[in-house]
Amino acid sequence: MILSSGTKKPKIHPSAYVAPSATVSGDVTIEADCAVLHGAVLSSEGAPILLGTSSVVMENAVLKASGGKAMQFPLRIGARCIVGPGAYVVGATVAAGCFIAAGAKVFNGATMAEGTSVALGGIVHVRTHLASGQHVPMQHVAFGDPATIYPPDRAGEVRERLGFFETVFNIPQSDDVRAKAASAYAAFLRASHAQDAIVDDGLRKAAPKPPPRKHEEPPPTQVAEVDKVVDVMFFELQEMERRRKESIERGKKPH
16 A cells, blocks of 8 residues: 655655555655565655665565654665565664564664674664674664674663663653653654555556467467368368279279
8 A cells, every 4th residue: 555644655666566465655765676565564754764776675574764843763775675574674774785684673763784684583772883794693682883782681781771762752761751652652643644645556567468478379260260171171082082983983894
């Protein structure tokens, strides 16, 4: 489904493939030769999304960008990247040739340098910078600038240093920060999507027609004509055989 959001609508290159069950909403640019597979969601909420040339967004992955008056988190995915099934990438900058595996997460303000990767279930947390050549192993957490890679049993250390709600929602830490964030985010989303509308599917390329078969069966009229020719030939052979026999019989009669 292709949706406009306010005055913004997606720009999809004619050579790109967007599955019928994918959702692309708002200020989203999908460049040449990309593939966006079934169930994927690319949603712009106040900031743009760019999917670079020849990149792949696999099934049920979610790519988001958000931006209000105080903060902007655009999402940029470089050329020749793969975002795996069920991955979540929001408000980040991902350079060319990166790999984000199934179930991995890349959060607001994070950057991934060219050729970096995040394995199954790995996390690149807010405001983190992965330098070229870095890899986040399965279930590990990258945090900091430059990034430090933490194993799962040290995730608590990351949490204490994050300032997640202040970074993402611009809400200072307090006992009720989660409730405040939910209320603020609900209001923001209602406003962002209030004017969403389905865009004509003319943005999608029509499926190419299959090439003609090289060895097609002749049409019925041709078959009928061939049958007629065979019948005529058979009749002529019968007639020739009759004449031959008559000639033999005449030769046997006394003169």
